[in-house]
Amino acid sequence: MSKLNAVLAHIETDMGASLNRLMELLRIESISTDPEYAGQCRIAADWLVEELDKLGFRASRRDTTGHPMVVAHYDVGDGAPEGSPHVLFYGHYDVQPVDPLDLWKKPPFEPEIYEDAQGRKVIHGRGSSDDKGQLMTFVEACRAWKQQTGHLPCRVTILFEGEEESGSPSLVPFLEAHKDELSTDFALICDTTMWDEQTPAISTSLRGMTEEEVIIKAASRDLHSGFYGGPAANPIRVLGKIIGDMHDDEGKVTLEGFYEGVAEVPDELKAQWDDLGFDQVKFLGGVGLAYPAGEVGYSVLEQKWSRPTAEVNGIIGGYTGEGFKTVIPAQASAKISFRLVGKQDPEKVRSAFRAHVNARLPKDCEAEFINHGGSPAIEFNIDKPELKKATAALKDEWQKDTALIAMGGSIPIGGLFQSILDIDSLLIGFAHADDQIHSPNEKYNLESFTKGTRSWARILAALAE
Amino acid sequence: MSKLNAVLAHIETDMGASLNRLMELLRIESISTDPEYAGQCRIAADWLVEELDKLGFRASRRDTTGHPMVVAHYDVGDGAPEGSPHVLFYGHYDVQPVDPLDLWKKPPFEPEIYEDAQGRKVIHGRGSSDDKGQLMTFVEACRAWKQQTGHLPCRVTILFEGEEESGSPSLVPFLEAHKDELSTDFALICDTTMWDEQTPAISTSLRGMTEEEVIIKAASRDLHSGFYGGPAANPIRVLGKIIGDMHDDEGKVTLEGFYEGVAEVPDELKAQWDDLGFDQVKFLGGVGLAYPAGEVGYSVLEQKWSRPTAEVNGIIGGYTGEGFKTVIPAQASAKISFRLVGKQDPEKVRSAFRAHVNARLPKDCEAEFINHGGSPAIEFNIDKPELKKATAALKDEWQKDTALIAMGGSIPIGGLFQSILDIDSLLIGFAHADDQIHSPNEKYNLESFTKGTRSWARILAALAE
Numbered sequence A, B: 001m002s003k004l005n006a007v008l009a010h011i012e013t014d015m016g017a018s019l020n021r022l023m024e025l026l027r028i029e030s031i032s033t034d035p036e037y038a039g040q041c042r043i044a045a046d047w048l049v050e051e052l053d054k055l056g057f058r059a060s061r062r063d064t065t066g067h068p069m070v071v072a073h074y075d076v077g078d079g080a081p082e083g084s085p086h087v088l089f090y091g092h093y094d095v096q097p098v099d100p101l102d103l104w105k106k107p108p109f110e111p112e113i114y115e116d117a118q119g120r121k122v123i124h125g126r127g128s129s130d131d132k133g134q135l136m137t138f139v140e141a142c143r144a145w146k147q148q149t150g151h152l153p154c155r156v157t158i159l160f161e162g163e164e165e166s167g168s169p170s171l172v173p174f175l176e177a178h179k180d181e182l183s184t185d186f187a188l189i190c191d192t193t194m195w196d197e198q199t200p201a202i203s204t205s206l207r208g209m210t211e212e213e214v215i216i217k218a219a220s221r222d223l224h225s226g227f228y229g230g231p232a233a234n235p236i237r238v239l240g241k242i243i244g245d246m247h248d249d250e251g252k253v254t255l256e257g258f259y260e261g262v263a264e265v266p267d268e269l270k271a272q273w274d275d276l277g278f279d280q281v282k283f284l285g286g287v288g289l290a291y292p293a294g295e296v297g298y299s300v301l302e303q304k305w306s307r308p309t310a311e312v313n314g315i316i317g318g319y320t321g322e323g324f325k326t327v328i329p330a331q332a333s334a335k336i337s338f339r340l341v342g343k344q345d346p347e348k349v350r351s352a353f354r355a356h357v358n359a360r361l362p363k364d365c366e367a368e369f370i371n372h373g374g375s376p377a378i379e380f381n382i383d384k385p386e387l388k389k390a391t392a393a394l395k396d397e398w399q400k401d402t403a404l405i406a407m408g409g410s411i412p413i414g415g416l417f418q419s420i421l422d423i424d425s426l427l428i429g430f431a432h433a434d435d436q437i438h439s440p441n442e443k444y445n446l447e448s449f450t451k452g453t454r455s456w457a458r459i460l461a462a463l464a465e
Helices: A003-026 A035-054 A132-149 A171-177 A235-244 A267-274 A280-285 A300-305 A346-358 A385-398 A412-421 A446-464 B003-027 B035-054 B132-149 B171-177 B235-244 B267-274 B280-285 B300-305 B346-358 B385-398 B412-421 B446-464
Strands: A058-062 A069-074 A086-092 A112-115 A121-124 A155-161 A186-189 A201-206 A208-217 A309-318 A331-340 A366-375 A403-407 A425-428 A443-445 B058-062 B069-074 B086-092 B112-115 B121-124 B155-161 B186-189 B201-206 B208-217 B309-318 B331-340 B366-375 B403-407 B425-428 B443-445
Touching (some): A003 A121, A003 A446, A035 A058, A035 A132, A035 A155, A086 A132, A086 A412, A121 A446, A132 A446, A171 A412, A186 A412, A201 A385, A208 A235, A208 A346, A235 A309, A235 A331, A235 B235, A235 B309, A267 A300, A267 A403, A280 A300, A309 B235, A331 A346, A346 A366, A366 A412, A385 A446, A412 A425, A443 A446, B003 B035, B003 B132, B003 B446, B035 B058, B035 B069, B035 B132, B086 B132, B086 B412, B121 B446, B132 B155, B132 B446, B171 B412, B186 B412, B201 B385, B208 B235, B208 B346, B235 B331, B267 B300, B267 B403, B280 B300, B300 B403, B331 B346, B331 B366, B346 B366, B366 B412, B385 B425, B385 B446, B412 B425, B443 B446
Parallel strands (some): A086 A186, A186 A425, A201 A403, B086 B155, B086 B186, B201 B403
Antiparallel strands (some): A058 A069, A069 A155, A112 A121, A121 A443, A208 A331, A309 A331, A309 B309, B058 B069, B112 B121, B201 B425, B208 B366
16 A cells, blocks of 8 residues: 555545544634634634644744734654655635625534535535635645654645735735745645536636726816816716727727737647536526627637736716716726736736826826736746646546636735745635635535545645655 | 886885895795705795785795795786786795805805905895895886886786705696696796896706616626626626717717707807807816817807707716725616707607617627606797897896807706797896805895896886887
């Protein structure tokens, strides 16, 4: 029996105890957005420190001006093989608020395992999927390695955050202050989903983002359109023109230089995407849509994974209540975001947008811009050996090819690891789209937990080879 | 001494008493928007009925589901000369609310005459200008005619409304129900301003209006732009395109057939407008603007008086709070109004707008329209004899040519008199732009009241000739 097989067998044997430990963590009401639960966040952090200590990590709670971080090291001196790769594992122990409480069928912080309507065994409870259940798959995999073989197969640093659900205010300063301590070969982030219930997935790219607000100002006060309508500039009209001109008839963004750094998806990856069997009718139909609205000539998956966008996320101006008021407002504003891919520069895109606005400003109008931040897209080179190893390990566990997928959204942690720690991230998770994260009745499939734990055991073995 | 001169002399002699009567009316707190003041509105109506009764009118309070109307008749049987023209005089006795009360330098319902910083004698009080002071100029002119000569010089019907400041909900049903009773030769409406403090004015045209709301709907719920951005239609983008395409580069409205029924201003009137000495730098500069934003090739006065417009008066969609949310909203909406001139048909304009929207609806999007009403523009033929007579009478009083002006806004009463009673209206008023109507510290120049009363005495004489 190989070491790995013994470890996997240990996971099976110990599963009852593993689940009990997860239940303990799920009972802690570590809601990060509500200051009333700050004590519970600290209790969750301390609980994790104690568990990691038991596994031979040098673990500590690191207090911040918000909720604490948990940092734990398992290095050569702790038993890791010399020369083995050094991975940084990231998860978060804080959870979303639970309101509206009356929509929960069982109390959110009283976890239990039950069989759902589809016959699946699922773990009920806030945080079961996002992200306590997920992070515990890694902890339990480490435990099995430690208990079965006496040590972990490679060097591991763990970072657990307690503010992921409340904007991560302490994250950047913490990473910057502990850059050396957290410096590793690459990161493993466990906060994402599988492709479907049978198919493991690794996210190899995430779109970046430029977030910008524009406020168009004209007259010094709101005007009555009976008295001023005609001669007075109307900021909403200006905004309409700016937005209307931002795309061409083919759905392409018209900003100057917008597509600089945008590459086509490599054929190999595109072929793999085509093989995923993505059901675009179901995807769009689920939200009442039927036609892809992005760039002509690209599939829905490409439109959301590998193509950049310009979207208006909010707009307001003038009278917006019941009935009608014939006001010409003094100002109108819009929040506009750009999803970025490849090597698009978030700040160049911001400049191009500002130029697009300024070129459409009539006399008497001015534009004020608010920079709401930005981050470049992230791409993990699919030829890297650690990706190949993780892919193979996941396939071994799930007996199905690992889907190399992308994410249309921006997970800030991946970008920060890249920009501050200068390391790439592999995003591997076992959650599902129906886990009801951020909603009442959150659950995590029991299989996600058991096979997730086994998956990490395999991945650690594969990376150490 | 002519009859008119005797009447004018009587006005001078009686001015103290006239002002006392106005003060009585100003002390009544007839705020129409606040149900708590309904009793005060009724008291004001009764006060007017009693005053008009004293002048030989057959006056009565007409209760409605809201605040009462006051209707009074003075016809041939009451002493008016046979064959004399029959005029309908309109004013309103209700006033605006007074909040914020702490910005009033004197209590709003304790009227008094004082000298202001510019050395003008002014009548202080809520309603002094809008519209109690104005309507009393007509009542006092009638009184002088009656007391001095024993009768009015022509047939007069008076309609005083008590809901003008609260949307006039009873007006249309009342006009329709009393169409025969209110049927006269033409109407005199006293609720407007002079051209400037020296120059009397008659408004001979008012722009009409089409008011419309459009709601663009796409997905069945708000979407996250990380997950759906690209493939999902964005209603704000659609709205931006609709608005951006509504004007061409010359400021012309692009809706199909929009300019049907729009005529150029007659040369005579245009020459008179040019002579008004309108200070466009001051007009625009007063609200922080410097450049006319309307159709290229038209003066500011034309842009606001005689040219139609398309304006967005309100827009909302997506996330509009602090910070940023990358939502693709399920819907976005805009309130859009068109100021109309000449013979433009409000409903044809509405249809053209809806066609403009529908032509720009991408797949998966639908538009819902809310009709917020409409009314055609009003034009008083400047060659009509009653206009010439009123113009000359005003010139006699003010010793300055009467300005024939237009109004960029829509005064519903004029349109309703035209559409329901089928009569034209002359809008003659003595208020000033600095009267602070609808604001704290409302005032009416004493000269507006004295010379306004004298003006009506002259106009009645002129019309009777």
